[in-house]
Amino acid sequence: MNREETLDRFPGNFLWGAATSAYQIEGSPLADGAGPSNWHRFSHQPGNTRNGDTGDIACDHYRRWADDVSLMKELGLQSYRFSISWSRVFPAGVGTVNSAGLDFYDRLVDRLGAEGIQPNITLHHWDLPAALDDRGGWAHPDSPDWFAEYARTVFQRLGDRVTMWATLNEPWVIVDAGYVHGVHAPGHRDLKKAALVSANLLRAHGKAVRVYRDLDVSRRADGKGRIGIVVNLEPKDPASEDPTDLQATRRADAYMNRQFLDPLFLGSIPAELDEVFGQDQLRLSGEDFGLLAGSLDFLGINFYTRSVTRHDETAAPIRASSVKQPGALYTDLDWEVHPSSLTALLIRVRDAYGDLPLYITENGAAFPDPEPDAGGGIPDSLRVDYFREHLRAVQRALAAGVDVRGYYAWSLFDNFEWACGYDKRFGIIRVDYATQRRTLKDSARFYRRVIRSNGSVLAEGALEE
Numbered sequence: 001m002n003r004e005e006t007l008d009r010f011p012g013n014f015l016w017g018a019a020t021s022a023y024q025i026e027g028s029p030l031a032d033g034a035g036p037s038n039w040h041r042f043s044h045q046p047g048n049t050r051n052g053d054t055g056d057i058a059c060d061h062y063r064r065w066a067d068d069v070s071l072m073k074e075l076g077l078q079s080y081r082f083s084i085s086w087s088r089v090f091p092a093g094v095g096t097v098n099s100a101g102l103d104f105y106d107r108l109v110d111r112l113g114a115e116g117i118q119p120n121i122t123l124h125h126w127d128l129p130a131a132l133d134d135r136g137g138w139a140h141p142d143s144p145d146w147f148a149e150y151a152r153t154v155f156q157r158l159g160d161r162v163t164m165w166a167t168l169n170e171p172w173v174i175v176d177a178g179y180v181h182g183v184h185a186p187g188h189r190d191l192k193k194a195a196l197v198s199a200n201l202l203r204a205h206g207k208a209v210r211v212y213r214d215l216d217v218s219r220r221a222d223g224k225g226r227i228g229i230v231v232n233l234e235p236k237d238p239a240s241e242d243p244t245d246l247q248a249t250r251r252a253d254a255y256m257n258r259q260f261l262d263p264l265f266l267g268s269i270p271a272e273l274d275e276v277f278g279q280d281q282l283r284l285s286g287e288d289f290g291l292l293a294g295s296l297d298f299l300g301i302n303f304y305t306r307s308v309t310r311h312d313e314t315a316a317p318i319r320a321s322s323v324k325q326p327g328a329l330y331t332d333l334d335w336e337v338h339p340s341s342l343t344a345l346l347i348r349v350r351d352a353y354g355d356l357p358l359y360i361t362e363n364g365a366a367f368p369d370p371e372p373d374a375g376g377g378i379p380d381s382l383r384v385d386y387f388r389e390h391l392r393a394v395q396r397a398l399a400a401g402v403d404v405r406g407y408y409a410w411s412l413f414d415n416f417e418w419a420c421g422y423d424k425r426f427g428i429i430r431v432d433y434a435t436q437r438r439t440l441k442d443s444a445r446f447y448r449r450v451i452r453s454n455g456s457v458l459a460e461g462a463l464e465e
């Protein structure tokens with residue numbers, strides 16, 4: 001068997017999915033008794049998002065969810081990763097449950113089940129109840145307990161039918177964009193707070209996992225339920241062999257890639273973070289580490305790009321920045337397309353942290369959509385290429401023995417891309433925001449063929465129906 005043939009197979013039970021998140025697609029943020037989230041508040045403050053865009057309508061998924069599940073079925077998705085809006089469930093973050101909010105997700109889970117699509121639920125994808133922000137948000141020492149109580153309520157309602165749970169999406173982005181640079185909600189620029197947030201997010205994860213594991217087996221889908229966390233990882237390659245660039249690269253790597261994984265897997269905090277947080281360096285106790293040890297049944301990895309890194313005194317707090325690569329392809333977010341970094345990353349995670357089941361919980365690219373072709377299709381060939389090459393990169397990691405169990409395309413729909421608003425399109429399904437019409441792009445058709453053939457189509461690289 002030649003190498004290409006070995007590469008063109010995914011394991012028989014490989015899970016194919018697509019991902020979204022609540023605030024990015026749902027719209028109707030205050031419907032049926034929901035409270036405002038910090039993203040609702042943040043996006044309504046002038047200057048925070050491009051064109052003043054908000055999630056008020058987004059993809060109107062809150063009302064169109066049933067048709068959207070039909071589209072998932074049409075694509076052949078085996079799993080759908082979505083998140084729950086905390087402030088729909090607890091309008092004030094804690095206290096009284098708004099059962100109408102939970103009902104929405106209950107119906108969604110049932111419909112997915114009826115269509116044979118496995119729900120993969122993320123409890124927190126950045127939209128914290130605004131009422132909790134008023135009390136200090138993730139910097140408040142009680143925030144891990146607030147989260148654990150919210151998690152308990154959701155597990156109790158949906159846990160009998162949901163077998164895949166993630167506590168948090170990309171805690172690093174919450175820390176870095178939300179509390180260091182202030183470009184995401186809640187818009188703080190406070191390193192000291194950021195370090196507290198980082199530690200509290202880890203505690204919140206640990207506490208929620210403990211709550212889950214203590215539940216009665218029937219609430220954990222007859223013991224089949226698994227829980228993990230989703231991190232975004234971005235390999236850092238030094239721009240030169242200059243010792244300052246090498247050290248900057250180590251710092252950037254510790255800050256973005258090891259800040260959460262080292263505490264979770266190794267029971268330690270990267271020493272390089274002293275150079276980032278200084279005297280405010282995050283602190284975790286023996287009890288905290290005890291909570292984190294063994295807390296993952298799987299790890300979700302979001303991968304988009306790598307960074308070629310150099311020393312840069314002006315780039316606080318890590319004093320490192322990315323260098324653009326001449327001749328390389330960049331997405332609409334200016335992220336370098338670099339698939340081989342995904343293979344290297346998966347191997348590194350296995351080698352550094354152990355042989356845990358891994359899922360690619362997000363991977364995809366923003367490119368401006370080309371004009372529709374004569375047949376009304378959307379020939380987004382750059383996105384098709386992106387998916388093909390990254391799926392091949394996953395195959396290479398599989399061939400190297402890494403235990404990758406599934407892959408989720410980001411995103412099922414064009415959606416509210418946070419501070420970038422609706423300007424940047426990541427969807428495999430186009431959303432016309434004026435009419436809410438959905439159109440499968442070529443990337444969706446390609447992905448459907450990938451799923452149908454369990455990846456064999458990647459070897460041919462052709463795009464036909």
Ligand code: FCB
Binds near residue numbers: 021232
């Ligand atoms: C990730 C987020 C997701 C989306 C993609 C492009 O960082 O998890 O919500 O914004 O990036």
